[in-house]
Amino acid sequence: MKKPKHSPEGVALRLLALRDHSRQELRQKLIAKDFPPAEVDEVLDHLVGKGYVDDARYARRLAAYLGGERMLGPRRIVQRLLQKGLSPDLVDESVAAGEADFPTPERLGRLLQKKMGNRLSDPLTSEEMKKLGRFFFQRGFSWGDIQDIFHRRGGFTEE
Numbered sequence: 001m002k003k004p005k006h007s008p009e010g011v012a013l014r015l016l017a018l019r020d021h022s023r024q025e026l027r028q029k030l031i032a033k034d035f036p037p038a039e040v041d042e043v044l045d046h047l048v049g050k051g052y053v054d055d056a057r058y059a060r061r062l063a064a065y066l067g068g069e070r071m072l073g074p075r076r077i078v079q080r081l082l083q084k085g086l087s088p089d090l091v092d093e094s095v096a097a098g099e100a101d102f103p104t105p106e107r108l109g110r111l112l113q114k115k116m117g118n119r120l121s122d123p124l125t126s127e128e129m130k131k132l133g134r135f136f137f138q139r140g141f142s143w144g145d146i147q148d149i150f151h152r153r154g155g156f157t158e159e
Helices: 008-018 021-031 036-050 055-068 072-085 089-102 105-122 126-138 143-153
Strands: none
Touching: 008 021, 008 036, 021 036, 055 072, 055 089, 072 089, 105 126, 105 143, 126 143
């Protein structure tokens, strides 16, 4: 095992200067750079103590970004946060906070408007609704929420 050129704290601070990271993300990146796990954990404890690494802050910001900017549904947001190594409880709290700020029906309505553009007042064909439904589902929205947006728009029939 070769000795890394830089300290794990220096590498971690450079990574944090680019964007927030979860503790688990930083740990994986530092270990991948051949730093000893015990040393990495010590550095991360220090950075958490200084407030540079804060999983709760990171989870809230990422959930808000994924819901507000990327327009993802709750299911996909949960998946992405869990992939970052965040605890399920923290993920649930962050998704709930994001939901309070930008509720799913509003997100779906805005996404529908973006997809339909000037055609928003035109009736949707069955094929268009199926295609939109698949698109919304892949973005993490539930079938119930998708049906609701089509019902409110006045054009959903179950086939």
